[in-house]
Amino acid sequence: MQQLVTELLQGNRRAAARLISQIENDDPQKTDLLKEIYPHTGRAYVIGITGAPGSGKSSLVDCLLQQMRSDGLTVGVIAVDPTSPFSGGAILGDRIRMQDHALDPGVFIRSMGTRGSLGGLSRATGETIQVLDAYGKNLVLVETVGVGQSEIDIVKAADTTLVVLTPAGGDSVQTIKAGIMEIADIFVINKCDLPGSDRTAAEVNMMIDMKNGESWRPPVISTNAVSNIGIDQLWAALLEHRGYMEKSGRLLETRRQRVRRELTEQVEYLVKKRIWDRVKEKIEFNDMVEKIVQHQQDPYSTAHELLEKIKFYNGIVGEDG
Amino acid sequence: MQQLVTELLQGNRRAAARLISQIENDDPQKTDLLKEIYPHTGRAYVIGITGAPGSGKSSLVDCLLQQMRSDGLTVGVIAVDPTSPFSGGAILGDRIRMQDHALDPGVFIRSMGTRGSLGGLSRATGETIQVLDAYGKNLVLVETVGVGQSEIDIVKAADTTLVVLTPAGGDSVQTIKAGIMEIADIFVINKCDLPGSDRTAAEVNMMIDMKNGESWRPPVISTNAVSNIGIDQLWAALLEHRGYMEKSGRLLETRRQRVRRELTEQVEYLVKKRIWDRVKEKIEFNDMVEKIVQHQQDPYSTAHELLEKIKFYNGIVGEDG
Numbered sequence: 001m002q003q004l005v006t007e008l009l010q011g012n013r014r015a016a017a018r019l020i021s022q023i024e025n026d027d028p029q030k031t032d033l034l035k036e037i038y039p040h041t042g043r044a045y046v047i048g049i050t051g052a053p054g055s056g057k058s059s060l061v062d063c064l065l066q067q068m069r070s071d072g073l074t075v076g077v078i079a080v081d082p083t084s085p086f087s088g089g090a091i092l093g094d095r096i097r098m099q100d101h102a103l104d105p106g107v108f109i110r111s112m113g114t115r116g117s118l119g120g121l122s123r124a125t126g127e128t129i130q131v132l133d134a135y136g137k138n139l140v141l142v143e144t145v146g147v148g149q150s151e152i153d154i155v156k157a158a159d160t161t162l163v164v165l166t167p168a169g170g171d172s173v174q175t176i177k178a179g180i181m182e183i184a185d186i187f188v189i190n191k192c193d194l195p196g197s198d199r200t201a202a203e204v205n206m207m208i209d210m211k212n213g214e215s216w217r218p219p220v221i222s223t224n225a226v227s228n229i230g231i232d233q234l235w236a237a238l239l240e241h242r243g244y245m246e247k248s249g250r251l252l253e254t255r256r257q258r259v260r261r262e263l264t265e266q267v268e269y270l271v272k273k274r275i276w277d278r279v280k281e282k283i284e285f286n287d288m289v290e291k292i293v294q295h296q297q298d299p300y301s302t303a304h305e306l307l308e309k310i311k312f313y314n315g316i317v318g319e320d321g
Numbered sequence: 322m323q324q325l326v327t328e329l330l331q332g333n334r335r336a337a338a339r340l341i342s343q344i345e346n347d348d349p350q351k352t353d354l355l356k357e358i359y360p361h362t363g364r365a366y367v368i369g370i371t372g373a374p375g376s377g378k379s380s381l382v383d384c385l386l387q388q389m390r391s392d393g394l395t396v397g398v399i400a401v402d403p404t405s406p407f408s409g410g411a412i413l414g415d416r417i418r419m420q421d422h423a424l425d426p427g428v429f430i431r432s433m434g435t436r437g438s439l440g441g442l443s444r445a446t447g448e449t450i451q452v453l454d455a456y457g458k459n460l461v462l463v464e465t466v467g468v469g470q471s472e473i474d475i476v477k478a479a480d481t482t483l484v485v486l487t488p489a490g491g492d493s494v495q496t497i498k499a500g501i502m503e504i505a506d507i508f509v510i511n512k513c514d515l516p517g518s519d520r521t522a523a524e525v526n527m528m529i530d531m532k533n534g535e536s537w538r539p540p541v542i543s544t545n546a547v548s549n550i551g552i553d554q555l556w557a558a559l560l561e562h563r564g565y566m567e568k569s570g571r572l573l574e575t576r577r578q579r580v581r582r583e584l585t586e587q588v589e590y591l592v593k594k595r596i597w598d599r600v601k602e603k604i605e606f607n608d609m610v611e612k613i614v615q616h617q618q619d620p621y622s623t624a625h626e627l628l629e630k631i632k633f634y635n636g637i638v639g640e641d642g
Binding site for chain 1 (some may be wrong): 363
């Protein structure tokens, strides 16, 4: 185990891949590994990229990768698909486009899908960011499909978040829900060759003017990843936002919030694990379920009964409860 | 409280609305209310409807409502938007289209958005279904925006699930992720007047043939909600699936799975609530966060330390640990 961590810190690719697999598989050693690497994290800058399926996020990531690499930066990419059960080795269709970078030692790409993990996808993503950070990558890109709540949770791990839209015949702005407005540091109107692009950009700008009261006003950048249009401007905007985050103290605040969430998640993970391990040992869960199905008991009283049986309340109430 | 439950069981609309608000607000009385109504649930048939924004779900629900009402069935509609922070009184834009039904006592419509609730949206949706069930509605429609993990979780509460797609220039099938294939009992190709509709239907049929090995093969129904095309066929397919569910014993199995999930969620809800209430009383959570931000401690050891301080382990380990 110590060996694996040492190799990771030396920049060994296979060690990084193996550690991420352990995270995904909820390996019992995982927590000890994460403890070991924690002191070596906090250096990578994390960029989140989200947008609806078909908005061209992968091509955009491809263009950004080229830009970042030509600036001499090393990059880890985590492509998260909360609707896919595939992880790791199983490659998403559009990951294939990234194969140009497969032989570049300065780039590490990993797909993640939903696993039955107790901790959930946002937790696994956060832990993978830490591995890539300790591995020595200067930047970590987290790409998520879709704009639902689970994607928003995932993107909360980012220092800078791009929201990718397309000019889609009036539908585009409709899909910018309140949650998305709040997380976007930069809006990208991709596929800007499509009709309606200028109008979409104008509408997004209008929404920003209406809602944004922060010291950072999200810029709206038009790009066409396929023909490499607007990538320079997007990269400049990313660097500008990073500068703003660092100088204003917002980066520290963002990371403090992230630690709050991570500590909360870790506590709940430990608690759930312990509770369900204990239930497995001590409780006839299926019998309880059957009684509720037959409407002989209600789920609310049964949940209490279950917790009493595993003596949950005894401990938590403590000496003074 | 008893009064409110009695009124609900008598079919009082205001009682239903008030109970749902208490669920959303995580009212302390909520659990007692749900316990009271539980024996009166299990009669409503639950239909889930999911699909990307702009796929015309609301118009489709509108058409189905008319069909159901003309068959003499009473209907509750829960319109869930996991990307919106608005609930209850705050009406989504497209809810306005449903106002035809606002004066019909046989229809009850409610919008739900994300709340900071510990229990989460899928839990609140499940509880609202129970209220509408006890209220006496024959059918409950749960409509969700989007096709992410949170939507899948919500739709798991349904006995029959419709997945709504549109013929969108080749993009449509790309968005049918594995999770969606698994939850769809009926596929709807809405806006079937748009070009590419037949091809989309053919592609979906092909995917079903490739992946489906169940005794129920999801039919693919083309509709155009705006001009009321295909609604008869969709309604017939819904009735057919309901018949299949009831006769095959799948309905009982589905509801057993649902109870398993609900009991699990209820246990975790109680546990989290107790843990964080206890942390608030006993722990300097912010100090812990600060130490992690400064990299003086790691989140994993800190989570353990927190749980030890609130004596979580004492109880759960019990006499033999």
